[in-house]
Amino acid sequence: MPQGERELPRPTPETSHFWEGTRCGELRLQRCDACGTVYFPPRHFCPKCGSTHVSVFRASGRATLHSYVISHLPAPGFEPPYAIAVALLEEGPKMMCNIFDCEQTPEALVLDMPLEVCFETINDEITLPQFRPAREA
């Protein structure tokens, strides 16, 4: 059985720019300067071609609901049932998330529905990127 506190990210040198970004409300990805691949999770080189010439950029925050489950199991910091989802970012990479501002039901959570990034501030150091149904522009 899960016990204790919700597990929080422990940033590493390769990921610190990502967590600095979420703290100031930005979802940051990396793009390879050599082959153009956009990738996630962060690292100091392109996993497609191995180039170390990579740039950090701010993602649009637009995504679609790629897949999910609704967990009925106990988890520290969560009230079941809650969705564990994967957002497919407009730029290509996939990212695990929870779905905010939405009923946690199969009826409300429709695959491929548009999502937008939002941010869940946990403490001074950690802000998690999350997603919610996209609001009409």
Add this chain to the structure above:
Amino acid sequence: MKPNSVAIVGASETTELGKVPTMSQVQLHADAALNAIADAGLELGDIDGIATGGHNAVEIAHYLGIVPEWLDGTSVGGCSFMLLVRHAAAAINEGLCTTVLITHGESGRSGLGRHGSSIFPSLFQQQFERPYGVTRPPTMFTIPVLRYMKQYALTEETLAMVAVVQREWAGLNPRASFRDPITVDDVLNSRMICYPFRLLMCCLVTDGGGALVLTRSDRARDLRRPPVYIRGTGESGETPLISQMDDFTSSAAFRVAGARAFSSAGICHDDVDHLMIYDAFAHLPIYGLEDLGFVGRGEAGPFIAEGHTRPGGSLPLNTNGGGLSYMHSGMYGMYALQEGVRQMRGEAPAQVEDAEISVVHGVGGMFGASGTIVMTNVA
């Protein structure tokens, strides 16, 4: 590897499976090991290679009183044992050792002498998955399935049929944990664990173990039991993060391991008499049938629902009842291999008549790694 150059000459599970409160994890390894060595007609002193997954191989060697000349501790989850069979065959062929003991033991239910995860923790998973409330495997392994269901119009009823059919096999196996027949309604009315997965679509959690003894085929013929030859092998790995699986409807690790096993064995799908696909959850046989190439994309659910894999069907699958009904200690791969050996020896409780080729396919982590073994009783 040269097909059939190495054989399984000893194979056994622990004396008891299910709830074994009298044994800690290392003793489960040893219980299975002693059984397998006796099955081979060998003695501890004949073993010069030790391999295990999810446990320190040195501890297994020391506990058994063996100072080996070859060790392998590959731990990539439940398919580690398929990879270890592959590695052991290579080591024996290379002359690094002559007789390898591969052990598994896991106190999955009683939790005696366990030490954390059987897979190394992932740095990325810590940062990019665990904060989102993933806990045990039902909250992770299941995540790609809604995508598959949408893409191929797989229904919950068809998914439930996987569990129903495997229970039919379990009903033929006196050692299976659950043997009473179930219906699609039973599955769909069982407790919701992680939508769309209900209790009867998820594996058991039990105590147990298993072990294999491998040696060169020319030595195998002088031993006690009929040799089960390793005809082909494959392995691969994709990602420790379920969210980073490239295609949510297909496992790259399955495709690579499976294709390599078939090509190295020199067989085609029609040659396969018996099939094991590691089923921690009901969707795995569906992904496995497609990624191994037995059926086309989107066809595996209907293939199972139509009865092709059930007793008497054209492709007997998970004939021990599988992780869903037979047993599942956590790293189920060893039990799938054991059933492959039983079938090749002609001594399985639900024996497939005249079976000559068995394919045993495993998964490690959440679609993270994979290993495939082609066995045969024909030299």
